Amino acid sequence: MKFFADTAEIDEIVALAETGMVDGVTTNPSLIMKSGRDILEVTKEICQLVDGPVSAEVVSTDAEAMIAEGRKLAKIAENIAIKVPLTWDGLKACKTLTTEGNMVNVTLCFSANQALLAAKAGATFISPFVGRLDDINLDGLELIADIRTIYDNYDFQTQILAASARTVNHISQCALIGADVVTAPPSVIRKLADHVLTDKGLDTFMKDWAKTGQKIL
Numbered sequence: 001m002k003f004f005a006d007t008a009e010i011d012e013i014v015a016l017a018e019t020g021m022v023d024g025v026t027t028n029p030s031l032i033m034k035s036g037r038d039i040l041e042v043t044k045e046i047c048q049l050v051d052g053p054v055s056a057e058v059v060s061t062d063a064e065a066m067i068a069e070g071r072k073l074a075k076i077a078e079n080i081a082i083k084v085p086l087t088w089d090g091l092k093a094c095k096t097l098t099t100e101g102n103m104v105n106v107t108l109c110f111s112a113n114q115a116l117l118a119a120k121a122g123a124t125f126i127s128p129f130v131g132r133l134d135d136i137n138l139d140g141l142e143l144i145a146d147i148r149t150i151y152d153n154y155d156f157q158t159q160i161l162a163a164s165a166r167t168v169n170h171i172s173q174c175a176l177i178g179a180d181v182v183t184a185p186p187s188v189i190r191k192l193a194d195h196v197l198t199d200k201g202l203d204t205f206m207k208d209w210a211k212t213g214q215k216i217l
Contacts, residue, residue, distance in 0.1 A: 001175045002052070004161065004183035008035040008042050012186040013049050024052035026105070026127075026163070026183040028083065029059060040076060047077035053125075055105045057083035058093070066093035074102050081105045081124060086114045091121045098122035105161065112146040119156040125181065130174070131164035140164070141173050148178045168192050 002023035005013055008031040016022045025046050032039050043056045056076065058069040070082040070093060081103035084090040094104045098121070105125040106118040110133060118126045128147060130140030147160055159180035165171050166184070168191050174182050 001179065002181040003189055004052070004055075004181055005189065006031070006163070006165075006183040006185050008032050008037070008046070009186075010042070010045060010049070013046060016186055016189060017049055021189060022050055022052070024054060024079075024081075024181070024183075025050055026055040026083075026161075028055075028057045028107070043073070043080070044076050047079055050079070052079060053081040053103055053105075054079055055081045055083045055107075055125075057107065061085075061087070061089060063089040063092040063096075066090065067096050070097045070102065070104075071100075079103075083107050083127075086118060091117055094118065094121040094123050098124065107163065110143070112143060112150055115143075115147040115158075115160075116150055119151060119154075119158040123158045125159050125161040127161045127163040127183075129164035130162055130170050131166040133164075134166075141170070141177065144174055144179050145177045168194075 003021055004024040004026050005016055005022050006026045008027045013022060013025060035042055047054045056073045058066045060066050060069055066084055066089060073082055074080050082097050083105045084093045085108045086106050094106055098104050103124040105127055106123040107127040109115050109126050109128040115126045115128060128143050133140035133143060144162055161181040161183060162174040162179040163183050165182050165188060171182050171184060
């Protein structure tokens, strides 16, 4: 499974990249707002930090404007994935932009039917929102499983990019189901390493080592 960092904060991306835990980055207007920076400027900087796809989202709602914005965003770097919403206009833009050779991430997916349409439109990535479905008492992980089954049935090449992953369990369950990618805030990715027994074991080892009076360096 690939890990995408869901952030527009440069320092957080750099810290994760140093450990090899970033295969790409996803951004959206809300994350750009939190960063307080110009979308073109910060997106270009992110593209220089990671080799994998960097999702940059259009902000128009009609197809022609989405296509124009997508073409402009694509000029930032070769690893840009143009992010469009899962609407009919977004699907139309997806078809045009992918036909032109661009990576396209179709976002705000909340049903298997929507995911099927995105694959038919040639999407590079489909982004089903796990956490937001959980928020309204629906099973976001069940949606990931349904999309996996449909895509495998017809050998669709669209990658399942599980989004709105808010817990470490979301990530591990998405991996078990077979999502190709998960995008999550850096804080959630870092929590994957946490375990109380690891902390307890390390504390015991360090105390015992101190008693030996030895040094390695």
